[in-house]
Amino acid sequence: AQKITQTQPGMFVQEKEAVTLDCTYDTSDQSYGLFWYKQPSSGEMIFLIYQGSYDEQNATEGRYSLNFQKARKSANLVISASQLGDSAMYFCAMRVAYNQGGKLIFGQGTELSVKP
């Protein structure tokens, strides 16, 4: 079964420090995509970063990087130099094969709180 697991319901980090949010996935597909979204209290889903299953380099987008370890089926999000505005829910998601509609399967989320 295809599944995303986020084992950290809540995380705290000091402003300006780095934080790692964990994500493991389960799929038998060879081709898939992994995403991280940020959801502030307003509810909108903000795309942060994407990693394709065939990408050899870890994805980076500004202060966000994705630590992709394919053999371990993990796709952890690293946020460097945390800011107060980073406080939000963070969701890891996996895109299934396009012939299955390309839907996203989401984890339960991690609530990140950044302390001043």
Added chain:
Amino acid sequence: DGGITQSPKYLFRKEGQNVTLSCEQNLNHDAMYWYRQDPGQGLRLIYYSQIVNDFQKGDIAEGYSVSREKKESFPLTVTSAQKNPTAFYLCASRPGTGLSGASYNEQFFGPGTRLTVL
């Protein structure tokens, strides 16, 4: 500006009533999706459509219906058969075929509709 709009932002429904949530996109995206989010949970797929006049059930389609008569629009009807409809509903779209890379894979989300059953 291109994007996805959802209306209304808040919706209240009495038990036994059908309600329709609107989702419109001007991104010229082929695929559209409806997700449901319960408090403290991730999103779950209700329905999706990859082309006009075609749609498929997702993981939790019971009690919901959709239509895709136009590329830009993918309305969701929550019927009285949905036993626990109070939730946050998010619509998303994806560019479609013919492209590669992150921009193709990315799903763009609307701002969401919060539905409460009274």
